[in-house]
Amino acid sequence: MLDSSSRLTGDAILSDGTPLSELIDRERREVSLRVHQDREIFELEMEKIFARSWIPVAHESEIPNPGDFVRRYIGQDSCLVVRTESGAINVLLNVCTHRGMPLCREERGHTRTFRCPYHGWVFDPQGNVRGAPYEKEMYGDWLRTCADELALTTARTASIGGMVFANWDPLAEPFDDYLGDVKWYLDAMINRTDSGLEVVGAPQRHIVKANWKLLAEQLPDGYHTSTLHRSFAQLGVFEHKVSSGINVSTPEGHTMRLVDFKATWGLEGRDDSASLADRLAAMPPPGTNAAMTEEFANNLTEGQLRLLAETPPAVMGLFPGTDLFSFLSHDGTEAGGLGPVVMVHGWIPRAPDLFEMLSWILVERDAPDEVRELTRRTTIRNFGISGLIEQDDAEAWRGVQRSTAGVMGRRINGKYAAALGIKRPEGFEGGGDVYAGTARDDAQWAWWSRYFDVMTS
Ligand code: FES
Ligand SMILES: [Fe+2]
Known part of the structure; x- marks a missing residue:
């Protein structure tokens, strides 16, 4: 102990x-x-x-109407994410305050109240107890007079680009402080159009037999892509070069890989003397088309437009348990063209050697059907249950988990002392610790530093 x-x-x-x-x-x-x-x-x-961090629980578009709810997890705690009459979103601990029964066992649904299956106490979407069977005989006025004490535990909530995050800790840092320098990049990634993103269906869920940190710490690792994901280069889909792109990390433990659009997707012939707007229209970011890029200037600064045109964020990890993808990959057709991947992952640690992954596929609300369908198809071809990229990565996570289970294996140390330092490309406007190149150990070390600071503070 x-x-x-x-x-x-x-x-x-x-x-x-x-x-x-x-x-x-x-x-x-x-x-x-x-x-x-x-x-x-x-x-x-x-x-x-x-129990103290901002964790993704839902996308607002999953619960558009008052009374809509989904059941999710924060760590090992089940919670209900519910839209209230006022349109706000509440996150409630799915544990009855009477004697601890789970209030709700549905994955999703629509309701005016949650009725506990054990003794029948009833709670509203704000988490307040509204009544109980034989209330007068059993309790007199007690349920009313002690309403505050009997209300369900609620989490703090915040959202960006429609993704809802929750935090059980009333003293945790505000969401914007938690995001820090990554907010600028994240807005460019998922807050670029006037109507924003929505989900395609419920998130996929699957179990990986590995510790959750093997995924979390890998997100800024551009080094593994040329070996573990070699088949993608062989198929001619894309090839990550450690020397191209930009690697970013922040003291909050957030990390990013920004890709050099031209070098990664073979667009060397593209005209860079054109205006930013023309360049974005000629090569729309994943999930958009030329017409939609006209809205970008309404929502983003010139620096963010330059970021999307030249070195867009492809993989972003938010400490401790969120990642976002936005890039081009195999579109799932036999011809093997390129299509957009737009996805958010959340993950739920289940045991030291097991985590569950949630995969939300996102599309632009206003995108024409063919863009939405191509985004959906390409995203599931690459990530989630049927994802080719996900299968490569899961093999590495499971492999490390298995091989370090033995007495000798667990004595091995992971090593993070390669390609260090700050190498900010000239004129680059993004914040954080910036390094020219998609792979450096500093970014993974930033994640581990934050992990150990939180665990030992
Ligand atoms: S445990 Fe819920 S009403 Fe008793
Ligand atoms: Fe990978």
Whole structure:
């Protein structure tokens, strides 16, 4: 068992006497792979990270009408994401305050109230108790007079580009502070058109037999793409070169890979003397068409337009558990053309060696049918249950999990001391620690630094 005196307030001492802080060597930039195996560490992560961080739970378009709800997870806690009469979105802990029964077991639906299946207490979408069977005989006025105490636990909520995030901790930093420098990039990625994005159906869900951190720490890793995703280059879809593009990380542990549009998609012949608007119309960002790019200037600054035209964010990771993709890939046809991938992943840690992944496919609300269909098809061809890219990555996550389960395997350290430093391309306007090239260990190290700061603070 963890030493309870250090459980929440500082470095934790694991049951074999090892301080958690010893599992990361800041000088050598190495992480003990034991962190992916240990049940004690997993439980501490649920408490210190998932109960206190901003976690994606839904897209607003999944619950357009008052009374619409979906059931999701934050860490290991089930929650209900519900649209109220006023149009606001509430996130409620799906645990009855009477004696702890899950209030709702439906994945999604429409309701005016949630009625507990155990004794029948009834709660409204604000989380207030509204009544109970035999209320007068059983309780007299107690349910009314103690309404505050009996209300469901609610999370704080915030959204960007329609993605709803929730945080159980009333003292956690405000959402905009949490995003920090990535907000500028994220707005360019998902807040670019007048009507914005919407989901295509419910998110896909699948289970991966690996620790959740193997996915989280991999997001800025451009290095693996030329080996693990080699088949994409062989198919002629795309080839990541470690020297092209831009790698960004922030002190909050967020990371990004921005691709060099021309070099990655073989567009060397494109005319760069044209205006930004003309360049965007000639090569619309994933999920849009030429006409839609005219709306970008209503929503983005000139610097953000330049970002989309030259080095758009392709892969973004938000600490601890969100990633976003926006790029071109195999469109799923036999001819193998390019199509847009637009997706958000959330993930739910289930056990030290198991996580569940949610994959939201996003399309522009105003996009014509052919753009929406191509986006949907290309996205599911690459990510989620049938995703070719996802299958490559899952093989690596599962492989590391299996091979570090043994006594000797878990003594190996992961190494993060290559391609360090800041190399800001001339004139680049984005914030954060910026490095010219899609692969450097600094960005992954930023994620680990944030992880250990949160876990040992
Ligand atoms: S546990 Fe819900 S009404 Fe009793
Ligand atoms: Fe990958």
